[in-house]
Amino acid sequence: MEMVNLIIDHKPVVVRKGSTVLEAASGIGIDIPTLCYMKLDDMNIENKPGGCRVCVVEVKGRRNLAPACCTEASEGMEISTHTIRVVNARRTVVELILSDHPAECLICAKSGNCDLQNMANHLGIRKIHYQGEHSVYREDTSPAIIREINKCIMCRRCETMCNDVQTIGVLSAVNRGFQAVVSPAFEMNLDHSVCTYCGQCVAVCPTGALTEVDETGAVIRALSDPSKTVIVQTAPAVRAALGEEFGMPAGTLVTGKMVAALRRLGFDYVFDTDFAADLTILEEGTELLNRLSAFMAGDQQVKLPILTSCCPAWVKFFEHHFPELKDIPSTARSPQQMFGSIAKTYFADKIGVKRENLVVVSIMPCLAKKYESSRPEFSVNGNPDVDFALSTRELAHLINLSNIDFKSLQNEDFDAPMGESTGAGVIFGTTGGVIEAAVRTAYEIFTGKQLPRLDFEELRGMDGLRKATIDFNGTPINIGIAHGLGNARKLLEEIQAGTSEFHAIEIMSCPGGCIGGGGQPYHHGDSEILKKRQRAIYSEDQNKTIRKSHENPYITKLYEEFLGAPLSEKSHHLLHTKYFDRS
Amino acid sequence: MYPVSELIKNLADQHGRDRHNLLPILQGVVEQEKYLSEYSMIEIARELDLPASEVFGTATFYSFLEYKKMGKYIIRICKTITCSMKGKNQILLAIEDMLKINVGGTTPDGNFSLLQSNCLGFCHKAPAMLINNEVYTDLTAEKVREILSAYLKKK
Numbered sequence: 250m251e252m253v254n255l256i257i258d259h260k261p262v263v264v265r266k267g268s269t270v271l272e273a274a275s276g277i278g279i280d281i282p283t284l285c286y287m288k289l290d291d292m293n294i295e296n297k298p299g300g301c302r303v304c305v306v307e308v309k310g311r312r313n314l315a316p317a318c319c320t321e322a323s324e325g326m327e328i329s330t331h332t333i334r335v336v337n338a339r340r341t342v343v344e345l346i347l348s349d350h351p352a353e354c355l356i357c358a359k360s361g362n363c364d365l366q367n368m369a370n371h372l373g374i375r376k377i378h379y380q381g382e383h384s385v386y387r388e389d390t391s392p393a394i395i396r397e398i399n400k401c402i403m404c405r406r407c408e409t410m411c412n413d414v415q416t417i418g419v420l421s422a423v424n425r426g427f428q429a430v431v432s433p434a435f436e437m438n439l440d441h442s443v444c445t446y447c448g449q450c451v452a453v454c455p456t457g458a459l460t461e462v463d464e465t466g467a468v469i470r471a472l473s474d475p476s477k478t479v480i481v482q483t484a485p486a487v488r489a490a491l492g493e494e495f496g497m498p499a500g501t502l503v504t505g506k507m508v509a510a511l512r513r514l515g516f517d518y519v520f521d522t523d524f525a526a527d528l529t530i531l532e533e534g535t536e537l538l539n540r541l542s543a544f545m546a547g548d549q550q551v552k553l554p555i556l557t558s559c560c561p562a563w564v565k566f567f568e569h570h571f572p573e574l575k576d577i578p579s580t581a582r583s584p585q586q587m588f589g590s591i592a593k594t595y596f597a598d599k600i601g602v603k604r605e606n607l608v609v610v611s612i613m614p615c616l617a618k619k620y621e622s623s624r625p626e627f628s629v630n631g632n633p634d635v636d637f638a639l640s641t642r643e644l645a646h647l648i649n650l651s652n653i654d655f656k657s658l659q660n661e662d663f664d665a666p667m668g669e670s671t672g673a674g675v676i677f678g679t680t681g682g683v684i685e686a687a688v689r690t691a692y693e694i695f696t697g698k699q700l701p702r703l704d705f706e707e708l709r710g711m712d713g714l715r716k717a718t719i720d721f722n723g724t725p726i727n728i729g730i731a732h733g734l735g736n737a738r739k740l741l742e743e744i745q746a747g748t749s750e751f752h753a754i755e756i757m758s759c760p761g762g763c764i765g766g767g768g769q770p771y772h773h774g775d776s777e778i779l780k781k782r783q784r785a786i787y788s789e790d791q792n793k794t795i796r797k798s799h800e801n802p803y804i805t806k807l808y809e810e811f812l813g814a815p816l817s818e819k820s821h822h823l824l825h826t827k828y829f830d831r832s
Numbered sequence: 833m834y835p836v837s838e839l840i841k842n843l844a845d846q847h848g849r850d851r852h853n854l855l856p857i858l859q860g861v862v863e864q865e866k867y868l869s870e871y872s873m874i875e876i877a878r879e880l881d882l883p884a885s886e887v888f889g890t891a892t893f894y895s896f897l898e899y900k901k902m903g904k905y906i907i908r909i910c911k912t913i914t915c916s917m918k919g920k921n922q923i924l925l926a927i928e929d930m931l932k933i934n935v936g937g938t939t940p941d942g943n944f945s946l947l948q949s950n951c952l953g954f955c956h957k958a959p960a961m962l963i964n965n966e967v968y969t970d971l972t973a974e975k976v977r978e979i980l981s982a983y984l985k986k987k
Contacts, residue, residue: 418883423892434877434884435870442885 448767505660
């Protein structure tokens, strides 16, 4: 490996040839401020358009200042990272960005989490010396994401997520100079584009230009309406990240505190989406086994692999890009929608509340869940199965708003019956979890034998594409796992080409799975945070007494009292769905 | 198949289907069609397997890639300093008066569009303008009326 020697702030440093000045400096603990730059280590993805110029440094012998993020370190270079000239340039650059940025920080959704705000603070900017034109652009609202382009600073991080990570390609820089904006093709609105609402653009946006649709107000109104019974479900990934919003370290499990907080907020019943995840496993697992047995009996009509269908962004993705494969994914609805549908039928009957008076709120790590709950097939006579889907961040706002001291809450338990879940339901929150949960149940039903072990390490991890073969008592079952839609695309192209070797594939749209969802606390591209959240999820699974979905006693009861059996007519009606060609 | 789809296919065959072939293909379509319709941009995106947003982004970046319907003859008056100082405004007024359109407009018969452009590189012969690919320099109001009359007869 060829190395180069250079000097940064009088300190000698040796780096691999090809490294940038920014990398060289961070290697010796010198922190050069950046704004547009973003590095996602695990995905080998870097966004360094060199556009903002905040990271400029002085290079001896070079007339102009150089952007550290995209200047290659070369032999003998002498760099100064904080001379007066550099600091003044940085301040000028940020002042110029601020001169065309709405000064709405007090009421901006991103306030406190805004990289631009932090940078202005870091550089101690107290006055903007430049008065110029302000760019004005219409606001674009979709079911899940709001674009306020006036707040965009053209860092292009969203483009990197949309094009390079997710390979959707909805967002691109259009127009030129002062008129330049990031926009879908033909400057159409997001809801007319092929956007999947995965929310990864929102997750990386440094300012308030991309945010989620805020439904907290509507939830507060429902909670204060005495004629409504308001119930809440919480997705598995939320409990592994919510604590971060209250200053707790990443990876702190806050399940009990979260339940307590939701009760304080006034929800009548606090339930768990994990319950519905167990239900999903029974429906989806049975579907898998049926397809598998038919396939092994030589039925040529059977389509394999079966693909998971819990992720709404992934569903919208294949409806747009691979409509010819729409028969392959499981027809099972996502846990959120199964929950909504069971809540508004079975549970509503049980407590004697009319459908219209039952409000189902879900707390999701996801923005696409907002879109999913608004899909017309998931409502009955205009009344949606899930009324509001809040993100983890929105829940944190609600908790703050209600003066609840989250950290000092005592742990509480979910309510019965829809709050009981198994470890299998919990791991839905991470990449590899849904398929592991399915394997735990499918194995036992398929072989009629008890599983010798419950932890399938071969299905776990953070690699974007993983595969494993699980021995179903002599029958090898090939399993594929993808997270990030770019990786999903690769598996789908294999299926299209007929070269896929898999029997079952799990797909989650967001890198890391739901723990890295677009509605989670901002992780600013730090994949260590995702790994900590993942460990938290697995530890909750470990600590559950029941860890297989088909052993959840409340699920058994639900089938006995209401649904009959998996894939029964009633199940089909309430728990399954169909997909549409949106190409 | 629409003729423009055929054109795009031929251009892609000729230049290749990589991302870096996008620009010559866009130029090829503009040469034939005078502008890039949404339909052509989507077709190009499909042909090159690129997101439509990227094709649109590229088209909107370059000022000589028009993406709004244009007339048969596109008049581009140089708007930069030298031409301005040497009477560009009089030229503009003369054209606007003669064709009854403003900058950015197209005549109702679809024959002429009037635009301003950045420096055409003819500062030494300012003011200058382009009509499609033809350069006209050392313009006066008189001269520009003659040039346009010739075009009006030609159509």
